[in-house]
Amino acid sequence: xxxxxxxxxxxxxxxxxxxxxxxxxxxxxxxxxxxxxxxxxxxxxxxxxxxxxxxxxxxxxxxxxxxxxxxxxxxxxxxxxxxxxxxxxxxxxxxxxxxxxxxxxxxxxxxxxxxxxxxxxxxxxxxxxxxxxxxxxxxxxxxxxxxxxxxxxxxxxxxxxxxxxxxxxxxxxxxxxxxxxxxxxxxxxxxxxxxxxxxxxxxxxxxxxxxxxxxxxxxxxxxxxxxxxxxxxxxxxxxxxxxxxxxxxxxxxxxxxxxxxxxxxxxxxxxxxxxxxxxxxxxxxxxxxxxxxxxxxxxxxxxxxxxxxxxxxxxxxxxxxxxxxxxxxxxxxxxxxxxxxxxxxxxxxxxxxxxxxxxxxx
Amino acid sequence: xxxxxxxxxxxxxxxxxxxxxxxxxxxxxxxxxxxxxxxxxxxxxxxxxxxxxxxxxxxxxxxxxxxxxxxxxxxxxxxxxxxxxxxxxxxxxxxxxxxxxxxxxxxxxxxxxxxxxxxxxxxxxxxxxxxxxxxxxxxxxxxxxxxxxxxxxxxxxxxxxxxxxxxxxxxxxxxxxxxxxxxxxxxxxxxxxxxxxxxxxxxxxxxxxxxxxxxxxxxxxxxxxxxxxxxxxxxxxxxxxxxxxxxxxxxxxxxxxxxxxxxxxxxxxxxxxxxxxxxxxxxxxxxxxxxxxxxxxxxxxxxxxxxxxxxxxxxxxxxxxxxxxxxxxxxxxxxxxxxxxxxxxxxxxxxxxxxxxxxxxx
Numbered sequence: 001x002x003x004x005x006x007x008x009x010x011x012x013x014x015x016x017x018x019x020x021x022x023x024x025x026x027x028x029x030x031x032x033x034x035x036x037x038x039x040x041x042x043x044x045x046x047x048x049x050x051x052x053x054x055x056x057x058x059x060x061x062x063x064x065x066x067x068x069x070x071x072x073x074x075x076x077x078x079x080x081x082x083x084x085x086x087x088x089x090x091x092x093x094x095x096x097x098x099x100x101x102x103x104x105x106x107x108x109x110x111x112x113x114x115x116x117x118x119x120x121x122x123x124x125x126x127x128x129x130x131x132x133x134x135x136x137x138x139x140x141x142x143x144x145x146x147x148x149x150x151x152x153x154x155x156x157x158x159x160x161x162x163x164x165x166x167x168x169x170x171x172x173x174x175x176x177x178x179x180x181x182x183x184x185x186x187x188x189x190x191x192x193x194x195x196x197x198x199x200x201x202x203x204x205x206x207x208x209x210x211x212x213x214x215x216x217x218x219x220x221x222x223x224x225x226x227x228x229x230x231x232x233x234x235x236x237x238x239x240x241x242x243x244x245x246x247x248x249x250x251x252x253x254x255x256x257x258x259x260x261x262x263x264x265x266x267x268x269x270x271x272x273x274x275x276x277x278x279x280x281x282x283x284x285x286x287x288x289x290x291x292x293x294x295x296x297x298x299x300x301x302x303x304x305x306x307x308x309x310x311x312x313x314x315x316x317x318x319x320x321x322x323x324x325x326x327x328x329x330x331x332x333x334x335x336x337x338x339x340x341x342x343x344x345x346x347x348x349x350x351x352x353x354x355x356x357x358x359x360x361x362x
Numbered sequence: 363x364x365x366x367x368x369x370x371x372x373x374x375x376x377x378x379x380x381x382x383x384x385x386x387x388x389x390x391x392x393x394x395x396x397x398x399x400x401x402x403x404x405x406x407x408x409x410x411x412x413x414x415x416x417x418x419x420x421x422x423x424x425x426x427x428x429x430x431x432x433x434x435x436x437x438x439x440x441x442x443x444x445x446x447x448x449x450x451x452x453x454x455x456x457x458x459x460x461x462x463x464x465x466x467x468x469x470x471x472x473x474x475x476x477x478x479x480x481x482x483x484x485x486x487x488x489x490x491x492x493x494x495x496x497x498x499x500x501x502x503x504x505x506x507x508x509x510x511x512x513x514x515x516x517x518x519x520x521x522x523x524x525x526x527x528x529x530x531x532x533x534x535x536x537x538x539x540x541x542x543x544x545x546x547x548x549x550x551x552x553x554x555x556x557x558x559x560x561x562x563x564x565x566x567x568x569x570x571x572x573x574x575x576x577x578x579x580x581x582x583x584x585x586x587x588x589x590x591x592x593x594x595x596x597x598x599x600x601x602x603x604x605x606x607x608x609x610x611x612x613x614x615x616x617x618x619x620x621x622x623x624x625x626x627x628x629x630x631x632x633x634x635x636x637x638x639x640x641x642x643x644x645x646x647x648x649x650x651x652x653x654x655x656x657x658x659x660x661x662x663x664x665x666x667x668x669x670x671x672x673x674x675x676x677x678x679x680x681x682x683x684x685x686x687x688x689x690x691x692x693x694x695x696x697x698x699x700x701x702x703x704x705x706x707x708x709x710x711x712x713x714x715x716x717x718x719x720x721x722x723x724x
Contacts, residue, residue: 039563058652059564062692079672102470107462107486110469124469180535183565190548202421203402205547268498290420310441330424 005071008035008129012047015128021099023048023092024128025085025113028104030299031129031306033227037067042082045072046088048095053088055081064295072077082109086116099125127304134304134319140228141342141351144297144320147184147230148340148351154178155234155354164213164238172206175221184223188231188301192220199235200334202291202326211280213239216333217361222301228306229301231322232352233338236359248327249335249358251283255325256337260350263323265343269311276325277309283318285327294322297340319343320351366499367433370397370491374409377490384459385410385454386490387447387475388462392661393491395589399429406443407434408450410457415450417443444471448478461487480656489666496658496666497680502590503704503713506659506682509546509592510702510713512585516540517596517716524723526575526600534568537583546585550593550663554582554603558715561597562696564653564688575601578695579723584663591663593684594714595700598721610689611697613645617687618699621655622712625685627705631673636689641672655683659702681705682713 012035016024026032026045032054034040035047040060046053052072056064061076068074077084089095100113100125113122136144157178162171172191179187194204195211199218211217220233235252237245255276262275273293280289292308297320305315307323315321324338337356342349376396378386388394388407390628394416395401397409402422408415418426430436439446451457462475464486470475475484498506498589503639519540524533534553541549556566559571561580573579582595597614599607617638635655642651654670659682667677669685677683686700699718 062563100469102473103468105469106465107467107469107472108464110472111464111486124473169542169545173539176542177535177539180531180538183531202425318683
């Protein structure tokens with residue numbers, strides 16, 4: 001872990017030289033965690049060619065020492081981090097042009113840079129650290145694999161407990177307890193449990209609807225282990241599936257398989273998306289696949305790269321992405337099957353192997 | 363609900379007149395929800411004197427129609443919301459000075475305003491809607507009360523299930539399942555379950571530590587109902603409490619009671635904080651109370667007003683705030699007792715009534 005952090009910090013410093021920057025203010029918490037290991041909810045990080053300064057508040061005094069060690073200089077602040085930041089900056093030599101993260105700094109804080117920090121030249125940067133984060137190292141892939149295992153163990157337990165008559169919310173509660181039992185540190189997003197016609201809503205939450213015989217039941221959820229996210233979806237049927245349910249599920253399953261086997265580093269995001277989209281369109285479900293094929297997974301559950309109709313960016317070797325085709329028929333229901341795939345040097349490596357056959361729960 | 367939204371929108375329009383603004387771009391999702399009822403994860407809202415325009419994406423097409431109805435004009439976008447925003451703005455008459463939310467707009471999006479929106483005069487605003495949100499109406503207090511009831515029902519069930527030998531994470535899983543059973547739509551923050559010496563970390567998450575006989579066990583968690591958050595903490599002992607545990611718990615309980623009964627609208631945040639702080643300092647625990655007394659509760663679990671040593675702002679009538687004194691002794695453990703209090707016209711009204719006596723779990 002310490003080695004990976006040193007390598008990452010060195011890579012950022014090389015990028016700063018290319019960008020003619022003397023330093024970078026990191027305000028994105030996942031980016032702070034990636035470089036230092038600190039997992040608290042309040043931090044600023046300053047990276048310069050020779051120094052690494054991490055500011056957090058008194059609540060995290062022992063945690064930051066345990067997580068970061070002597071990798072960075074640590075400043076503990078009693079209230080706002082900015083007072084300490086200005087003090088540290090004034091004491092630093094040779095700083096003139098300093099970058100900040102344009103996508104992770106609020107206008108209010110940008111105003112501070114212009115007003116309180118007017119002796120430095122502030123330069124917006126984009127994706128300096130996110131670009132590094134796209135390519136996962138072996139330790140990161142292992143963490144996502146652990147999270148995927150936790151998610152799958154929890155899903156298996158939960159499907160044994162699901163019964164007609166339970167509400168979506170009750171099923172979410174069973175799933176969340178089973179995720180904790182299996183070792184989840186946290187949940188990366190609000191658990192989706194959507195029954196019947198509600199499964200046609202790609203962003204349904206778990207609600208009060210009771211599960212009925214004949215319903216499609218869509219479960220989309222995740223686990224976080226050591227900061228890294230897994231994200232998986234399966235759709236089952238309560239009782240015996242109808243012909244239409246079988247047909248839709250079969251189409252989505254084929255789209256999932258074809259995309260899972262066909263995705264690889266070097267493809268553009270839109271070309272990966274097209275693998276599943278063309279198959280579903282050929283089955284008459286082109287309009288019914290109303291979102292992108294997938295997204296990167298890592299310290300955040302939605303990160304680069306994107307697999308969608310409009311994504312021109314090339315999938316890098318080492319990325320971990322979701323493959324999640326779906327078919328949504330308003331008023332009837334929807335099916336989504338989602339797996340997590342590592343784009344390795346030798347092709348796609350699937351991190352989730354939970355059965356994809358249509359399960360009919362008694 | 364519809365009435366409350368109309369009143370809120372009218373209040374924002376009155377504020378825009380005072381600020382000499384022709385419109386306000388709302389980018390904070392809780393603020394969008396407060397004004398329109400829309401609970402999706404992607405939205406922009408433009409408020410002008412005569413118009414209310416809500417932009418979201420295709421994933422939320424049926425949800426936004428159900429939640430917002432004809433309160434606002436709704437635009438569904440296929441990819442970025444900004445293209446639709448510029449188109450709508452170009453078609454609007456009489457717009458010159460338009461406000462934006464300085465604390466909720468990333469620098470990257472602020473750059474869009476300057477570059478793509480250079481025909482309008484963009485003015486940073488602060489707390490236009492947050493200021494309204496501080497004072498809860500009867501419907502909001504009722505929602506927080508429902509969430510508080512859910513949290514208390516779940517806590518009662520969970521304390522019956524807690525056993526020596528379970529891990530913090532397992533207890534979090536029981537609690538989360540019980541919260542769902544009791545009707546929680548979601549959890550407002552990652553559940554804290556901290557045992558033994560870990561209870562001294564004010565921001566511990568639930569981890570792998572097994573609960574042992576003699577441990578303090580701190581549970582800090584919440585529930586969301588209809589968008590509104592409750593937040594409660596109790597600290598129990600596994601087995602028979604030691605004298606020191608009793609003494610610390612008693613001091614925190616007295617600080618909680620004194621602050622709960624003494625807090626009221628019209629006090630400054632720092633004066634409310636002082637009620638508990640002075641009592642703990644008199645018991646020799648001044649240094650051990652290492653955070654503020656509380657924070658506002660509403661659509662967000664941490665919102666205005668703040669009750670802390672440095673808060674000069676006056677607590678408004680109608681606010682709902684947490685009262686959460688704590689004593690943290692590094693290496694030994696900590697005790698926190700947190701309740702939710704509505705600052706009504708007739709004084710404080712406590713929304714959480716779970717027993718505060720020191721529970722000794724067998």
